[in-house]
Amino acid sequence: MNAPDRSPFTAHPLTPKLGARIEGLPLSEEMSDATFDALYAAFLRYQVLLFPSQDVPPGRQVALARRFGEVQVHVMNQYHADGYPELYRLSNLDEHGRPNGKHPDRGTLIWHTDGSWQRRTGHATIIYGEVMPETGGETHFCDMYGAYERLDDDWKKRIETMRAVHNLDFSRTRRHGEEPMTEAQKRAAPPVDHPVVRTHPETRRRCLYLGDHAESVVGMPYDDGRALIDDLNARAVHADLTYEHHWTAGELILWDNRCVMHRATPYDPATQKRVIRRCTVIGDEPS
Numbered sequence: 001m002n003a004p005d006r007s008p009f010t011a012h013p014l015t016p017k018l019g020a021r022i023e024g025l026p027l028s029e030e031m032s033d034a035t036f037d038a039l040y041a042a043f044l045r046y047q048v049l050l051f052p053s054q055d056v057p058p059g060r061q062v063a064l065a066r067r068f069g070e071v072q073v074h075v076m077n078q079y080h081a082d083g084y085p086e087l088y089r090l091s092n093l094d095e096h097g098r099p100n101g102k103h104p105d106r107g108t109l110i111w112h113t114d115g116s117w118q119r120r121t122g123h124a125t126i127i128y129g130e131v132m133p134e135t136g137g138e139t140h141f142c143d144m145y146g147a148y149e150r151l152d153d154d155w156k157k158r159i160e161t162m163r164a165v166h167n168l169d170f171s172r173t174r175r176h177g178e179e180p181m182t183e184a185q186k187r188a189a190p191p192v193d194h195p196v197v198r199t200h201p202e203t204r205r206r207c208l209y210l211g212d213h214a215e216s217v218v219g220m221p222y223d224d225g226r227a228l229i230d231d232l233n234a235r236a237v238h239a240d241l242t243y244e245h246h247w248t249a250g251e252l253i254l255w256d257n258r259c260v261m262h263r264a265t266p267y268d269p270a271t272q273k274r275v276i277r278r279c280t281v282i283g284d285e286p287s
């Protein structure tokens, strides 16, 4: 008789609805297929996975992302890090390692889902915290399965076949006043439309799919669509569907963009230091 299978790690839930802390799985080591399969099952179940503080060099982070699928090379190429175009570094440090007073991407402060502005949207995102502030700069996650389930039947019927246009130039440049996208960057990221309610391709559960890159609603006057998107984005967030993470340097978090929205909280970029490395895996076209 075979010995019973033992999980290669333990998953400790962070909230009743979403998130788990993974213990006993050093990320510096190559993962076997069986271990990765167990990790992927935890990813589908918990939506957000937190790994305790450890050294994860850039190459290990990219290698982990590749286990999930095709890794995005972001169109905003000024953020590429460490010779790895797959990594997107957000830092407020100057060349001497001092806070420069400028927040590197204020668009991250609003609830969103990574890569919703692409035809094939974000699957997993993996963030490694290199330097973390003492106050602020948290990351919050919201369960979009639960957000959809909380809507009443009238809302569910109203949005059942609705599609929204997602546009990086809207969320980043025009809405948040970040440095303008170049013409080449805009050409590489034209607006795309996606269903407002998507079915997760693996769990087959329905979830709300909007966030801050959603600009307008197909077939609806612009201002009406804006109001509806703002309303739904606000309705999506409930305290008991949310996990709020206060970072310790060296932690790594990975999450499922197909069923989770996230945001960062503000910090003082003139006095606090914050450096993260982000890697996003490209998924499929929502349906």
Ligand SMILES: [Fe+2]
Pocket: 108, 112, 113, 114, 262
């Ligand atoms: Fe993000």
